[in-house]
Structure formats: structure tokens, C-alpha cells
Amino acid sequence: MIDVYFWPTPNGHKITVFLEEAGLPYRIVPVNIGKGEQFEPSFLKISPNNRIPAIVDHEPKGGGAPVSVFESGAILVYLAEKTGKFLPAEGPARYDVLQWLFWQVGGLGPLAGQTHHFNKYEPERIPYAIDRYVRETARLYGVMNKRLADRPYLAGEYSIADMACYPWVVPHADQKQNLDDFPHLKDWFERIRNRPAVQRAYERGEREAKAPPLDEEAKKILFGQGADSTAR
Ligand SMILES: N[C@@H](CCC(=O)N[C@@H](CS)C(=O)NCC(=O)O)C(=O)O
Numbered sequence: 001m002i003d004v005y006f007w008p009t010p011n012g013h014k015i016t017v018f019l020e021e022a023g024l025p026y027r028i029v030p031v032n033i034g035k036g037e038q039f040e041p042s043f044l045k046i047s048p049n050n051r052i053p054a055i056v057d058h059e060p061k062g063g064g065a066p067v068s069v070f071e072s073g074a075i076l077v078y079l080a081e082k083t084g085k086f087l088p089a090e091g092p093a094r095y096d097v098l099q100w101l102f103w104q105v106g107g108l109g110p111l112a113g114q115t116h117h118f119n120k121y122e123p124e125r126i127p128y129a130i131d132r133y134v135r136e137t138a139r140l141y142g143v144m145n146k147r148l149a150d151r152p153y154l155a156g157e158y159s160i161a162d163m164a165c166y167p168w169v170v171p172h173a174d175q176k177q178n179l180d181d182f183p184h185l186k187d188w189f190e191r192i193r194n195r196p197a198v199q200r201a202y203e204r205g206e207r208e209a210k211a212p213p214l215d216e217e218a219k220k221i222l223f224g225q226g227a228d229s230t231a232r
Pocket residue numbers: 009010011012033038050051052053070071072073105109221222
């Protein structure tokens with residue numbers, strides 16, 4: 001059994017999508033990030049960056065003590081290596097997947113995350129910031145669109161790279177992006193959206209970890225963090 005420390009956000013959904021695709025049994029442990037549960041000392045022990053997702057695998061490959069992993073990219077690699085699925089074991093095909101996975105965790109996720117922040121939550125509406133992040137998100141969508149012009153998935157075959165990117169394209173409207181501007185990306189998005197495992201993952205995640213809209217208290221917790229935050 002794998003415990004998934006989860007909240008229904010793009011980074012959380014990546015992991016349950018993998019688990020549903022691979023058919024691995026898992027238990028969702030909700031971490032309400034709007035209430036500050038990401039600062040609980042027991043959670044910080046497995047996720048020192050006070051972010052979801054994290055996992056604890058109670059039956060690691062080869063036996064031994066439970067293994068905990070934080071950072072969604074590392075978790076996806078861990079699960080792929082545990083199951084032998086969605087990441088080739090070696091050769092150029094493996095690096096095709098890894099480069100798009102790293103591209104997501106280093107680029108699409110953080111940049112689209114800033115787009116959400118300035119477009120949806122920032123009270124002062126700073127046009128420069130909104131414009132900068134919306135444009136950069138559009139550039140990243142354009143990169144994916146070009147890549148997908150001659151292949152169905154980012155690394156050719158469906159892989160953990162697609163599972164990492166898809167949840168960040170789901171909220172495209174909040175990023176002020178129109179998928180009609182990116183036809184190959186739109187086809188990819190529909191292909192993944194129609195996968196039964198993806199639908200099961202979103203349905204279960206949202207059912208077992210119900211996230212209310214962010215209130216002022218939640219915004220203070222999420223957007224007011226500094227060096228002292230993890231010392232609580
Ligand atoms: N690089 C991390 C990012 C994780 C992340 O930003 N998680 C967000 C939810 S999508 C979170 O836990 N936020 C809690 C907070 O900001 O305190 C990953 O890919 O796992």
C-alpha cells in the first residue's frame with residue numbers, strides 16, 4: 001500500500017493519475033494546504049519543503065523499511081521504476097521522457113503557478129506581472145504544441161512526462177490560454193482527458209480531499225510564507 005499525501009491541485013493529481021494508470025493500491029492522506037497542515041512536523045519529516053505531494057511506500061521494491069519521497073518528479077520516477085511502467089529503463093527513450101518531465105517541474109509548473117497567482121489571487125492586479133506570466137505560459141504551451149505536431153505524446157509513447165504536464169493544462173482558462181490556439185496540444189489534452197484512469201484519479205482525489213475555495217485565512221497561509229514558516 002502506498003500513502004499519498006495529497007491535496008487536489010495539479011501537483012497532487014499527477015501522482016494519483018500514475019497510481020490509477022498503473023493499478024497500484026493507494027490511500028489518500030489529505031493535507032489541507034489552506035489550513036496550514038503542510039507545516040505539521042509529521043508531514044515535514046517526509047516533505048521538508050512543506051509542499052504536497054509526497055508518498056510513503058510501505059512495500060518498497062526489494063523489501064526493507066518504508067520509503068518516503070517528496071517532489072512530484074522524483075515520485076513519478078520512483079513509481080515508474082517500481083512498476084517498470086511509463087518510463088523506459090534505459091537508452092535515449094528514457095531521456096526523452098526525463099527531459100520533458102524536468103521541463104515540467106522546472107518550467108511549466110512554476111510559471112503557470114505564477115500565472116494563476118497573479119491572474120486569480122493577487123489583490124492589486126499588477127498588469128506587468130499578469131502579462132509577463134501569461135505570455136511565458138503561452139510560450140510554454142507553444143513549445144508543447146510544436147513537440148506534439150508529429151507524435152501523440154511528449155516522448156512518443158504515453159509516459160510520466162504526460163502525467164506531469166496534463167494537470168497543468170487542465171486549468172488553462174485560469175492561465176488565460178485558449179487551447180484552440182494550440183491544436184496539437186488540444187488533441188493531446190483530449191486524448192489524456194478521455195483516459196479512464198485519468199478520470200478515476202480526478203474523481204477520487206476530489207472526493208476524498210474536498211478543497212473549499214481559498215478564503216482570506218488560506219491566502220495568508222499560502223502566500224505569506226517566509227524563512228520562519230517551517231519553524232512552526
Ligand atoms: N516542486 C514541487 C511543487 C509542489 C507544490 O508547489 N505543491 C503545492 C500544491 S500544487 C503546495 O503544496 N503548496 C503548499 C504551500 O504553498 O504551502 C513538486 O513538483 O512536487
